[in-house]
Amino acid sequence: MTKRTQAEAEAAVRVLIEWAGEDPDREGLVETPARVARSYKQLFAGYAEDPRDYLEKTFEEVGGYDELIVLRDIRVVSFCEHHMLPFLGRAHVGYLPTNRVVGISKLARVVNGFARRMQIQEKLTAEIAEAIQEVLQPQGVGVIIEAEHSCMTMRGVNTPGSNLITSRLMGVIRDDPRTRDEFLRIAREHY
């Protein structure tokens, strides 16, 4: 993959501005290519990190805790790879630990690290679950994401208010009906 410079990104934005029918040299737009390029760096910051790294530090003194751990309503800001438009919503992430747990902020960091890339929601959901399964090796993992896609609400089919719900369940959260029901109930309690 070709590595591009900030200057090249700015030139590309300038082309898009012109293509949209605007004058990139008018006062309000002069700095826009630079702003957009900087903004893309932040919005796509996920390419500069491996979210698995957040899960390396764990705690084993859990007092025998062996029930589900669920972090609900993690804000998701991601981008559909078809239109590069945002999809916004919430993720619910749970796991059934084996003998160690992770700091809860790290679950949100993992979501954010994968979200700040271009992809479809199905892939985002799977990547989060698989990273947790791979690094923490819990008895089970569940990830549910509900999000509204700007490419559907702002353009195209124009259906504001419709949410895409995706889930990836692994291990006992997928295979043991009682654990699965408990996870889904906790994750959906507020729907």
Ligand SMILES: Nc1nc2c(ncn2[C@@H]2O[C@H](COP(=O)(O)OP(=O)(O)OP(=O)(O)O)[C@@H](O)[C@H]2O)c(=O)[nH]1
């Ligand atoms: N499965 C899935 N589809 C997505 C996601 N984000 C956007 N899409 C869809 O990707 C599809 C791309 O379809 P295309 O026909 O190639 O593109 P398009 O002509 O812009 O399609 P419209 O959005 O229907 O106007 C659309 O149906 C989008 O709704 C996602 O996260 N998951």
Ligand SMILES: [Zn+2]
């Ligand atoms: Zn889209």
